[in-house]
Amino acid sequence: MEVENSTQDLPAPVADKMDLGEVVWQELLAGNYENAVQAVKAKENEVSLENNSLELVPVVTKLLQEDVGPEGEQCVEDILLHIASVANPKEVVLVFLEVLEMKWSATQVRVMLSPLQTVLLRQASSTNTRAVTFSWVFNTLYSHVATLETPQGLNLEGKERHLLDFDPLVREASDILQHLIQFYEGIFTRVISGELEWGGGKDSREYLAMFLLQLFHKPLTYLDVFDENKGDTCNALYLSCGHLASMVGQLFFNVFKLLGSVSWKSSKTLLASESKEIEEMKPETLEDNDGEDDREGKKDEVSQLSLACFFYCVVGQEMAAEWVPQVYSHQYVFLTCLPLVSALLQEKEHIPIHKGLILSGALLNKLARHSLPGDSLEAPAHSSFPQLLVRVMTFCDNKELRTQALDIFRTHMGKFDSQGRRKLIQALLLSVKHAGVLGLVIHELKENVALNLSKENLDLNFSGRNLVELVKAACVLPEAEQTDLLEWSDCIMAALNLLIFLFIRDKENRTKVAGVSHSLKEGYLTQLQTGLDLSKGHYELKLKELSETQCKKKEDKLSVCVGGQMLPNLPRDQERKVVEAAICSLDMMQCVLVRAVQAIEKNI
Structure with missing residues (x-):
């Protein structure tokens, strides 16, 4: 009896996963972060962690919903890293993905990414890594990024766009993008070194690059990534974008390989032919086709807006310059990129339109005057490009964009030989219905x-x-x-x-x-x-x-109609x-x- 009583007085070890979850949660609530980490790492809990982590991860991540400060966040990250290192990899991935489906802040995402990277790399192999697990994780992360809100309806010009750096939505997107790049960098390093090869006949470099390119659609297409000095900036978003572009370039060795993924599927021709007039295309008609290319992208590999924003960064902002070959014909690059320019110009927000104008200007500046043959007007999207410029020139409420579009319109016309200029002028005379443009x-x-x-x-x-x-x-x-x-x-x-x-x-x-x-x-x-x-x-x-009625009281007043609205009587x-x-x-x-x-x- 004495032996039994002495045994009952000893502290009992944590017996199962529920007991471990309760102990950890109590320590976390009390702010005893070091004790919580030690409880998880305790030797007697190794077996429990290896086979049963599905309930402990939600318990630990629940603390992130509280204002626990840097110490609490670091404690949660340490616990999750240990779980990712010792627990069943498949179970950990599933529970992490379930947790990530919730809406998290940039800080909370950062805490989750490092453990997620750890558990993925545990499954990495230099011969035949299972690709489906990685694609689940990559797509879940992108679905979170794609739902981020971005500033809309802002009419900013020139240096006013720098104010976006202080917008809470932009700062959150910039922070999450930095964390995602750090997450992908560990996987990127393994792919480059050959330590990670996906099975199923996939090219591991291209496979990873396609997921990286997703980020250029959202959020980067709708965020201001512009610097007049092309890199001489401390803007975190610009630097992150440059890093991401360099990673994609290194994976492909040649960024222009992606030109093979460019497509243009438009059901309407916006310019009239030489023998036939077409009715005016109104702005709302053009907007109906917005995003059509993305819905019908080539093999659903990467959206056209992703490619458009990527080439804006590479050509318009001269990022990833070490992976841009100089042997390609400027004419070929310009004509192939026109669908991407048109995709940007079709957007309603000013930031993607600005990207489209910068990209088209950079492409045109590389062409010699009168160097484009008239036959190049038959290239995909070339019939839409001038009319999209006209839309920006006449309907955009941003003066800087209107002026920029006008300059590109004139420059574009001067790049053709005499046959091309004649065809373009005739087509515009037949299709444009704006007096100033005519x-x-x-x-x-x-x-x-x-x-x-x-x-x-x-x-x-x-x-x-x-x-x-x-x-x-x-x-x-x-x-x-x-x-x-x-x-x-x-x-x-x-x-x-x-x-x-x-x-x-x-x-x-x-x-x-x-x-x-x-x-x-x-x-x-x-x-x-x-x-x-x-x-x-x-x-x-x-x-x-x-x-005659100057001295009389006149009931009828002269009315002026502007933009379809009657102004007050004068x-x-x-x-x-x-x-x-x-x-x-x-x-x-x-x-x-x-x-x-x-x-x-x-x-x-």
Whole structure:
């Protein structure tokens, strides 16, 4: 009896997994972190940990939901690392994945990643590692990253974008990205050294690279990763992105291998052909196709936005430069990357649009002037690229992006040979319905004709029948005499200036444009004159009414419609100024029209 009583007085060891979980939880709640770690590492609990870890991991990770500070987080990480090192690997992976499906902060994710890496590397082999386990983990981690919120609806320009570095959403995404890179780096090192090879006939380098590329879709496509000095920055997000790009480059040895995964599947052509006009594509119509490429990506390996953001980093920001070969044709790289540029420009948020503009500008700057053949317009997405630029130029509410798109639009047109420029100008004249853009296109036509006339032997692309067709396409009023001349003034003035230049500069009729003079005089110019008479008569009558009712109380007020919304009624003085400005603009148009008619009549 004495022996039995003395035995009962001794502290009993932890008998099973439930007892261990209770002991650890009590120690953690009491803040006795060192005791909790020692309890888990105790020799008498080795067997329990090896075979039964499914219930202990949730107990330990539950502490992360409390504000335990750095010491508590380190304690949880130490316990999870020990479990990952000694417990059944398959059980640990399953319970870790279950825990990771919950919404965690960046700090909580960091605590989980190191133990998860440890248990995965325990299963690594240099011959035939089971790939499905790794893919489960990688996809679970990415599903967590893909749900991260990013700033939306911000209209930031230039250095204002640096303010995003202080946005809580950006900082959380940046922190999680850093932790994920550290997680992948351990696996990356094993793959590079040959210590980790996945079975099933997979190329281990490409297999890992595809999972790394996922991160370029979300969150990186929607986060500002831009530096004017291309690397001379302390921005953590930029540096992490550069590190990630270098890892992908080293896995492939050649980043341009990924060009083979670029695809473009658009059901609509945005530019008109030479023989057929198409209706205007409205912004909402273009947005309907957003993400279409990603849903139909090649073999579902990697989304087109992932590739787009990756090549933005490589080409636009010159990351991973040591893995960018210099033997590829700039023309080939530009044409192959156009679907990626278009994918970025189709996005609604300003940050991916900015990436698309930077990428297209970097690609175009590598091309020599007049080096692209006209046949390259048949390349995938090339018909959409100019129209997407037009959409940014006309509808984007960010001035910096509008200006940038305009510069790229002009640069793009100058990269083609004469046949390509002629085809592009004709297609734009037939498809674009914005007066300001049409005025710009007509000005480009005038510049090309001037260049052609300076040559001894005329280029047939800007003379003869081709030039006549271009002039006819430029000299069109969308609603004949009833066209709103003030709204279309940019296009009309550009067309009149083109006619004046042609008939004064080409007095010898080298371009054969005189053959269209009669149809222009009787058609376009006559319609324009009739429209001017009607418009001037309307505004003069309005001005007369304002003068006659100046001393009377007038019930009807002049209303102005902007963007489909009626502005408040204007004071009487402002009404007069608006009407007088309209009459002045019409008078100016009348003067240019008279000059154009005189120039044509001299050549008849």
